Amino acid sequence: MFNMKSNKILSIFIAAIAIIGGILFIRIFMEDAEVIETNVDVANSVVSPLIYYSTWLFLAGVIITVVLSLVSLVRNPENLKKTLGGLAVLAVLLVIAYFLSDSNAVYDANGIGVLPGGEEGSSTNHWVGTGIWYSVILGVIAGGFFIWDLLKGLVKS
Known part of the structure; x- marks a missing residue:
């Protein structure tokens, strides 16, 4: 009711x-x-x-x-443990992405001048590179799981 x-x-x-x-x-x-x-x-x-x-x-x-x-x-404490474990894995992947990225200068489309805020050593450049690497790492992992699931489905058929 x-x-x-x-x-x-x-x-x-x-x-x-x-x-x-x-x-x-x-x-x-x-x-x-x-x-x-x-x-x-x-x-x-x-x-x-x-x-x-x-x-x-x-x-x-x-x-x-x-x-x-x-x-x-x-x-539900069991879900909390799983969530914290997942967040820990994501944090480790973020640290890996941070160390893979660089903070090189960002040039304009003509390759002549450095864009404002894109100077070498800029923390913004480093974090943008980190975001790109993070996306690549997560994309590779997702692609791997996709292929694994596809192969598993083919084997069951």
Whole structure:
């Protein structure tokens, strides 16, 4: 009974969010596109509420997701151990990526001048290189698991 009641409340809540978003969206189409592009006051009164509404919905979704995930981890210590183990592996891979990256100068498209903030030894360059190497390492691992799963499926067939 409680589950049915909470589902009904959740459905009403979702419908209200959708109706509010729909009304804000329809308000944009009620104005002429040229007027929205040329008149800042009209654009602020019509488009800005939809942007703010979307931003707040996004932030609420992120916060709710993070809080519920943390509550779930605290309630189930075995999942907490698995999660911490996974985070430790990701941290080790990040350290490996950090040591693989360099902080060489970043040149413009013509190769003539160094881009602003792209000087040699810059920590930004080092972290960008780390992000690239991290993505490559994770991509190779994911590709390996994909091939492994594919081969395992072929053997079972």
